[in-house]
Amino acid sequence: MIVAIGLDLVDTSRMANLLDRYDQRLVSKLLGSEEIVLYRRRPDPVLFLAGRFAAKEAIIKSLAGIRRTRPPFPAIQILPGDADQPIVHLHKSLQVELKAYDWLISITHDRSTAAAVAILQRD
DSSP states (O other): OEEEEEEEEEEHHHHHHHHHHHHHHHHHHHOOHHHHHHHHHOSOHHHHHHHHHHHHHHHHHHTTTTOSSOOOGGGEEEEEOTTSOEEEEEOHHHHHHTTTEEEEEEEEEOSSEEEEEEEEEEO
């Protein structure tokens, strides 16, 4: 059953400016450890970072009616599934709290914009 939908849009030039300014501090604040490995392999790190940021914001927005506080960005990881589709992986503390829920997530980007939609489902 669909519980909520979250959507986010990111200006990639804004993300590029933030990355230039804060570099690895920004990366470690936004990405979990497995995502950082993927980020470092990407030929387009700004697009990757912008897409992950949009996806995490969409996930957090979908949680608005369920959870009062925002989880930290690294506690939510979006990793490739078997067919390279994005799959949401939560830190253990969030897994326990949100065990009855899961997400469908879609991420898209071009040179100027990254967007993501997250559909929160209940088992």
